[in-house]
Amino acid sequence: MDLRKLKTLIDLVSESNISELEITEADGKVRIVKSEPAAAVAPATVMHVAAPVAAPVAAAAAVAAPAPAAEAAPAAETGHVIKSPMVGTFYRSSSPGGKAFVELGAEVKEGEPVCIIEAMKIMNEIEADQAGKITKILCENGQAVEFGQPLFVVE
Template sequence: MGKRGASPAPPAGGSDDRLIELTRRLAAVAAELGLSEIEVESAGTRLRVQRAGAAPAPVTHMVAAPAMSAAGPAIEQGMVADVAAPTAITVEAPMVGTFYRASAPTADPFVREGDVVKEGQILCIIEAMKLMNEIESKAAGRILKVLVENGQPVEYGQPLFLLEPPR
């Protein structure tokens, strides 16, 4: 992840074309610097570009401001853009560790995509230093997307789930 200062500033407006151009520029900077991942955040928009094969996680997440809703095209071979619903709540990893969807390898996952969850409901476990930490939902809603594969290492602040809040 390294050189955060090397990323270009996000566009001031909410134009999809400008976001696509920014994503292309970030991909170019990441490739030029040999980075596996680069992330910028400004004015409520977070854009993360990650090379395919760097980790089994989704390659790019844009948690967009309400005016934005369309995904951009493929950026470069092995790089993809994906936009979350404008009202989606992102549940992020509160620590570095290993992500587990269930309490045991043969157990059912705590939640699946489409499940309705309550605030405080256990969504997953993150193992850190041989301690199993239950990660609870910070809000009620429906699981739109599970963003991490079972057994995958996660970083602090990494998006784990997208929740659709109740209407």
């Protein structure tokens, strides 16, 4: 495997929430696992902070929990969500300064490209999996996206 690809993979794993990545290609197999020391440090820090301030932490968790649910619920109620099929960088157009594949309010057909996600220096066109009107664009151009992250809402 090319060293540039390997470095890109390592960067993607280190910048994302995934802890392990395994890729098999014709010329070999690569497995990248985040190191354990970072995971061991986090619980100690959380325990130290949570012990003296248990009530505010619980209250903060209670406040934080409804917010993501409230954001996700309207998206599910108002239309179909097109999600990222991979980890990478989100681009609205095929070239810098180029015309975006779709704009807010645009009608899309099933199978029509709506964006590009760059992963390992490969540009992957993401297609609409349902026809309809784009009602929300949930990512910014050049933003890193995770697997399963909502990109668009289609009604």
